Amino acid sequence: MNFAASATRQRAAGLVAELQERICSRILDLERATAAAAERAASAFTVDDWESPPSERGIAGYGSTRVIAGGAPLEKAGVNTSVVTGAQLPPSVVAQRPELEGHGFFAAGVSVVCHPCNPHAPAAHCNYRYFEAQAPDGSRSAWWFGGGADLTPYYPVLDDVRDFHRALKAACDRTNDDFYAEFKNWCDRYFYLPHRNEARGAGGIFYDYIDAERGTRDELFAFSRAAGEAFVRGYFPIVERRAAQAFGERERSFQLLRRGRYVEFNLLYDRGTLFGLQSGGRVESILMSLPPLVRWAYDERPQPGSVEDALQEYLQPRDWFAEDPFA
């Protein structure tokens, strides 16, 4: 297969590159403003552009891994793209689409994870991707979009959660009136730690295998772009306003403990992480999602009624736009 084999593939590769630029540039603005206020040099992205020749499994491609470490307001941020083709759709896809067994694939995606310094600022993630399957005779057999964005607060503020969801909802509503409710529920089910009986965070949207039944390809490209834009507009203002909020050892300690749940989710359940590692993906690019510093402590629980205890209320599915989501 050839990366430039179709205008659509070029368009998908272009879209993820564009979203990467947009998100990196927003992060750099934040880092520069914080650095200027502190009269020091701003953090910069470490950029690793990679290209991989066909692996044993016939997967080849290229991408760009961009990471900031030790910044402020972001202790760690990663914004990655990858554009790959493979001779065989992975088992995780075939399990859901058995008619595509033995088909080749093309995938272009952008993946973002932000771990802020300030425990009052939530962590967040987004991922947007376009897939094509190709029959052995070379014809395109299917195409679909997948993606999502979710917010992981440690000291949650209802207005922050609402702002994040509102931005995503606006992007959904512009394409299809059903998308937000559907993708919000999907997110609540996906970012869930069954062993802890809690969600990873306050949700967002998640979707996969979205194809011609839900919109034209043009409409769905526009939706991916809008959802990426919604992440920028819905998330970074929260980081901005929480970055100056005072915190001490107590808040830092709770943030590090809660980051442990983030690691548990990503290594135990996240299909993207597991697929990437199992299919011989670029390990450091995949694991850039893990927080910079993490703590595990035996059976440490917040005091009932404490501000840390209040987080639990946010880790179950809620209608964030209800007058009182906790009623």
Added chain:
Amino acid sequence: MNFAASATRQRAAGLVAELQERICSRILDLERATAAAAERAASAFTVDDWESPPSERGIAGYGSTRVIAGGAPLEKAGVNTSVVTGAQLPPSVVAQRPELEGHGFFAAGVSVVCHPCNPHAPAAHCNYRYFEAQAPDGSRSAWWFGGGADLTPYYPVLDDVRDFHRALKAACDRTNDDFYAEFKNWCDRYFYLPHRNEARGAGGIFYDYIDAERGTRDELFAFSRAAGEAFVRGYFPIVERRAAQAFGERERSFQLLRRGRYVEFNLLYDRGTLFGLQSGGRVESILMSLPPLVRWAYDERPQPGSVEDALQEYLQPRDWFAEDPFA
């Protein structure tokens, strides 16, 4: 099923309780000596004795979780026992012993993880367990022993690794001349991170489904006890002699980074962890194995030729008793 249904079950439960006492008491001696030298109070174990009524899956049992946090020389140590019966052998066992599908089980085990403060002291783990399967008519259909012990150094010292293996080899040799070579290789294969292409550490022994073909039950009970004793004799003297070795930010930073690999192994691959979480085991007891503080950094690699780089040589299978294991 009744926990006291047979003298053998009582014997297994007694053995794991005894090994727990033995190991906790050795750890407390270490903690007390360090505390006395520093003229402060010694750390004590947090003890959680638990009992669980039959779960949805028909698993019931009891155990004792004992954890030290923030001690010295051990930053975190957990010594857990569990004695459980279940109505159905878990799929992970049935996959290896299909003839036991639908059989009930009894299991008694002790599990130990130590994460020392000093980066020069290796982390270590051991686990010893006895299993029985029971046919639907109530007759015992099979019994076997499983277990292992492994060492995870960050600044490895060949003599430390040899001491650890020598103690385990002595316990193996007393029972069966083939055990050490066989179980050492099994350990090298099991404690391996395919995505990193490296072992978790410098190995040890690992074995499972060891039954009447390899020894009488009496002999294998004696072997479990000897292997537990070997962990005490092979590991804690290393912690003792490394505890006073000077270290700074650099060594601590490398220790935290390498602990990330420990987390990756336990959450991505360790069958015990995954089985425990999937079968609704006691989450905090299972995850006590995770290190207290961990760091992930994008693509951070030791300088070629540095002392940190030398660790890699220890993360591939070696004959530690060879004159030059690295030849």
